[in-house]
Amino acid sequence: MRLVRVAVPVPALDALTYRLPAGVSDPPVGARVLVPLGNRVVTGVVVPGSGDRDPGSDLAARRPRSSDPGSPSGTVVKDVVEVLDTEPFLPEDVLALCAWVAEYYACGIGEAIATALPPRARIASERHAQITGLGHARLLTERGQRREILDLLEAGKPLRIDALAARARAALTSLERDGLITLMQPLKGRASAFHTVRVAGLTAQGHEVVASGEAAAALRLGDRQREALQILAGNPNGVDASELTARGISSAVIGRLATLGLVSVSRRRIERDPFGAESFLAEGRSPAELTGEQRDALDRLQLLADTGAFATALLHGVTGSGKTEIYLRLANHVRTQGRGVLLLVPEIALTPATAMTFRATFADRVAIQHSGLSDGERHDQWQRIRRGDVDVVVGTRSAVFAPVQRLGLIVVDEEHDGSYKQEESPRYHGRDVAVMRARMADGLAVLGSATPAMESFHNARSGRYTLVSLRKRVLDRPLADVRIVNMRDEYAAAGPDVILSGALAGALNARLQQEEQAIVLLNRRGYASAVFCRQCASTLECPNCSVSLTVHRAARRARCHYCNYSMALPKTCAKCAGPYLEQIGFGTERVEADIVGKFPQARVARVDRDTIRRRGAIVALLERFAAGELDVLVGTQMIAKGHDFPRVTLVGVISADVGLGLADFRAAERTFQLLTQVAGRAGRGEIRGEAIVQTLYPEHYSIRHACRQDYAAFFEDEINFRRAMRYPPAVALINAVVKAPTHAAAMDDAGEIVQALRGRSIAGFSPPYRVLGPAQAPLSRLKGEHRAQFFIKGTQRTAMRQALAAALDARPEIKRRTIVDVDPMSVL
DNA sequence: AGCACGCCGACT
DNA sequence: GTCGGCGTGCTC
Numbered sequence: 001m002r003l004v005r006v007a008v009p010v011p012a013l014d015a016l017t018y019r020l021p022a023g024v025s026d027p028p029v030g031a032r033v034l035v036p037l038g039n040r041v042v043t044g045v046v047v048p049g050s051g052d053r054d055p056g057s058d059l060a061a062r063r064p065r066s067s068d069p070g071s072p073s074g075t076v077v078k079d080v081v082e083v084l085d086t087e088p089f090l091p092e093d094v095l096a097l098c099a100w101v102a103e104y105y106a107c108g109i110g111e112a113i114a115t116a117l118p119p120r121a122r123i124a125s126e127r128h129a130q131i132t133g134l135g136h137a138r139l140l141t142e143r144g145q146r147r148e149i150l151d152l153l154e155a156g157k158p159l160r161i162d163a164l165a166a167r168a169r170a171a172l173t174s175l176e177r178d179g180l181i182t183l184m185q186p187l188k189g190r191a192s193a194f195h196t197v198r199v200a201g202l203t204a205q206g207h208e209v210v211a212s213g214e215a216a217a218a219l220r221l222g223d224r225q226r227e228a229l230q231i232l233a234g235n236p237n238g239v240d241a242s243e244l245t246a247r248g249i250s251s252a253v254i255g256r257l258a259t260l261g262l263v264s265v266s267r268r269r270i271e272r273d274p275f276g277a278e279s280f281l282a283e284g285r286s287p288a289e290l291t292g293e294q295r296d297a298l299d300r301l302q303l304l305a306d307t308g309a310f311a312t313a314l315l316h317g318v319t320g321s322g323k324t325e326i327y328l329r330l331a332n333h334v335r336t337q338g339r340g341v342l343l344l345v346p347e348i349a350l351t352p353a354t355a356m357t358f359r360a361t362f363a364d365r366v367a368i369q370h371s372g373l374s375d376g377e378r379h380d381q382w383q384r385i386r387r388g389d390v391d392v393v394v395g396t397r398s399a400v401f402a403p404v405q406r407l408g409l410i411v412v413d414e415e416h417d418g419s420y421k422q423e424e425s426p427r428y429h430g431r432d433v434a435v436m437r438a439r440m441a442d443g444l445a446v447l448g449s450a451t452p453a454m455e456s457f458h459n460a461r462s463g464r465y466t467l468v469s470l471r472k473r474v475l476d477r478p479l480a481d482v483r484i485v486n487m488r489d490e491y492a493a494a495g496p497d498v499i500l501s502g503a504l505a506g507a508l509n510a511r512l513q514q515e516e517q518a519i520v521l522l523n524r525r526g527y528a529s530a531v532f533c534r535q536c537a538s539t540l541e542c543p544n545c546s547v548s549l550t551v552h553r554a555a556r557r558a559r560c561h562y563c564n565y566s567m568a569l570p571k572t573c574a575k576c577a578g579p580y581l582e583q584i585g586f587g588t589e590r591v592e593a594d595i596v597g598k599f600p601q602a603r604v605a606r607v608d609r610d611t612i613r614r615r616g617a618i619v620a621l622l623e624r625f626a627a628g629e630l631d632v633l634v635g636t637q638m639i640a641k642g643h644d645f646p647r648v649t650l651v652g653v654i655s656a657d658v659g660l661g662l663a664d665f666r667a668a669e670r671t672f673q674l675l676t677q678v679a680g681r682a683g684r685g686e687i688r689g690e691a692i693v694q695t696l697y698p699e700h701y702s703i704r705h706a707c708r709q710d711y712a713a714f715f716e717d718e719i720n721f722r723r724a725m726r727y728p729p730a731v732a733l734i735n736a737v738v739k740a741p742t743h744a745a746a747m748d749d750a751g752e753i754v755q756a757l758r759g760r761s762i763a764g765f766s767p768p769y770r771v772l773g774p775a776q777a778p779l780s781r782l783k784g785e786h787r788a789q790f791f792i793k794g795t796q797r798t799a800m801r802q803a804l805a806a807a808l809d810a811r812p813e814i815k816r817r818t819i820v821d822v823d824p825m826s827v828l
Numbered sequence: 829a830g831c832a833c834g835c836c837g838a839c840t
Numbered sequence: 841g842t843c844g845g846c847g848t849g850c851t852c
Contacts, residue, residue, distance in 0.1 A: 006852080010829055016852035038831060038851045075852055111829095143840090144843065170844075173832075741847095813848070831850090839843075 005049035007110040021079045030088025034081040041125035084191045106820045107426040116401035118382035119375035120193035125185040128158040135180035145171040196267040201238035206262035274377040305444045314460040315448040317470030319680025323448045335391045339408025343394045347419035362392045369395030397430040407441040410434045415447035421825045451673040458729040480682035480689035482707040486698045499594045504652045504692045517647045520634045522654035525608040526550035529585025535578030546781040563783045592634045607635035640678040646685030656695040665727040668702040675706035734792040735824040739785040739817045746788035749814045750774035756807040769794025778828045
């Protein structure tokens with residue numbers, strides 16, 4: 001019997017064993033196969049493993065081989081429905097990377113593989129229902145849910161079940177049992193997702209007719225038909241149907257010529273081009289001259305790349321020191337050595353402008369991969385990479401799985417950026433997966449940042465990574481002057497409602513006079529942070545989450561930023577009916593209003609998740625700002641990242657300490673990074689920049705060091721804190737959150753897992769980790785669920801992960817309600 | 829993740 | 841009494 005191991009796209013499942021029926025060829029590892037799963041059909045990927053493992057023994061497979069490998073398990077091995085690929089769809093190295101991700105981040109192999117697959121790679125069964133003759137006959141005697149369904153199906157056409165309300169499911173099965181309807185499972189999707197167009201071309205006979213007037217006359221062709229033949233005669237490679245239509249030749253005309261045998265219509269595969277038509281304008285980019293420091297850095301990195309062995313370099317360069325130029329040249333160097341390059345950028349950074357830079361440098365040897373592309377575009381780009389048509393891939397987080405051939409270099413730009421961590425399963429960190437991939441490929445990983453993550457600098461210090469530094473900005477431009485404004489003094493002088501300090505207001509005014517630009521940052525959106533009742537001292541809370549509702553004034557609503565619940569702004573207190581409601585705290589919407597109020601002549605725009613609904617809206621807005629059509633940009637951290645605006649000479653930070661109050665071990669690190677990055681936005685042109693930082697805690701080390709742009713000093717203070725508190729990178733950390741319908745149940749369930757973890761001992765020794773908790777999670781209620789959490793801290797990640805996996809496997813009903821986050825970015 | 833089975837409150 | 845809510849378990 002021929003068996004295969006198949007990873008299926010179901011979170012909790014390990015690879016499953018299927019039988020290959022006679023007449024079906026052996027699929028190679030990495031090929032897609034259609035397999036039955038429960039009562040549906042899904043697309044799985046063949047993974048290594050002899051396959052002659054008995055089904056139902058996944059647990060046994062993890063443990064040392066159990067005693068009776070051939071024992072019957074109760075589950076019958078099902079047959080593979082269809083083999084979709086004769087060649088591996090996912091290459092071996094990507095598959096191995098997925099296996100590592102599944103193991104390291106404690107998720108199912110199928111889930112890891114699902115993130116590596118391009119869109120449209122999966123075919124799945126859909127469920128349709130159709131009414132039977134008996135159903136028609138009994139239609140009028142049925143009532144309730146059953147009658148509703150029969151009414152919907154009355155026309156006789158099959159209907160998709162998922163279009164039906166979920167509550168109708170039970171009725172469906174009973175209707176089928178009674179023979180009133182039939183259920184079908186047609187497959188949705190195709191094995192190949194390329195876009196094709198119809199192309200018309202002249203046949204031999206057609207050529208004859210064009211060449212000979214007599215033949216044409218004999219056929220009595222109409223004007224349109226003659227015209228079509230002329231057009232086709234001038235295009236030996238054929239003409240797209242859409243182009244013919246555009247030139248006034250309808251498909252009917254082509255159809256008639258085809259029946260006459262003069263024209264043949266074929267399908268041609270075309271590639272969707274995410275670069276668009278303007279990419280031709282991108283030619284002729286002249287590379288900037290490197291500074292001596294850049295040259296040295298590039299030389300060192302090239303040397304590392306040329307060894308052909310795995311290495312990781314941390315490129316620590318102050319903002320504006322020209323890291324991108326180094327990436328481009330290093331990528332080109334590696335490419336000319338015949339090895340592939342992967343360049344990862346944060347979510348927001350891959351604007352069309354950046355994509356164009358790469359297009360201009362690498363022409364058609366570059367592919368891009370990010371979530372802004374349509375499914376079709378992403379699919380086509382992926383296929384180009386898979387075929388080996390490109391040597392350079394630029395993309396966001398998930399591009400780390402791109403099937404680049406002979407990979408030699410992975411660059412992770414702005415490696416500290418939080419968008420590299422996926423906040424849903426699999427909770428992987430793009431940077432860490434990149435380093436592992438480089439290791440598997442014997443390649444070089446380059447992590448670049450002005451404010452490296454604590455983990456990365458720690459690794460550089462310990463010698464695991466090679467540290468390469470850039471201390472100066474290009475063209476010797478100075479870093480911005482940073483002034484701290486103590487808001488306690490402002491409040492004492494001007495009352496508690498001050499938003500813009502005197503210093504910041506004055507600086508803004510000066511910029512407006514001089515026609516320079518300014519960026520104002522506040523990492524909190526909305527108009528006011530909460531609605532407070534002065535009579536009963538209660539705060540307006542979200543009914544589903546344990547947070548207060550944020551006031552959005554333009555929408556006149558109070559909104560939850562976690563579950564998106566919203567309600568009309570109340571006029572009286574919901575608890576005590578008191579009329580004295582006060583809005584406390586403020587966000588970007590309020591700051592914008594304040595600036596507009598103070599400077600009516602200023603052209604102000606706001607950039608946050610509320611103003612940027614569509615993707616592309618941010619690009620348009622940033623372009624307007626770059627073009628000088630706006631004076632002031634107010635926004636959240638979105639505006640702090642990467643962009644290069646030469647005319648910005650002032651950066652204002654409204655409340656630098658937003659986030660410092662959070663009970664999160666990365667709070668100081670995030671604050672330091674944000675302040676340093678945003679200050680780096682100022683003074684990128686000819687004129688020196690200035691940054692004004694408003695804070696209630698001017699003495700806090702993250703604010704002090706950020707103002708002096710002193711990374712090393714910040715790192716020293718922060719690493720001491722992490723060591724003392726035993727937080728990463730001093731230890732490895734796993735955060736587990738258990739959800740339950742009540743607070744008590746969540747605590748009980750979490751407590752049981754914690755007990756199991758503490759009880760595990762290895763050969764009489766206590767386990768090599770410590771378990772903290774359980775405790776109520778900081779967000780104790782989210783979307784209506786209560787949450788308890790616990791931490792595992794230790795130095796041996798593998799032991800920690802395995803212990804947790806074992807404890808959860810023993811309690812499957814708790815496991816399904818538990819989120820496991822290995823190396824969490826935040827423990828909220 | 830889906831999907832089905834099975835056990836308890838509000839309507840014909 | 842059924843209808844229909846969602847807890848629990850399974851998927852080779």
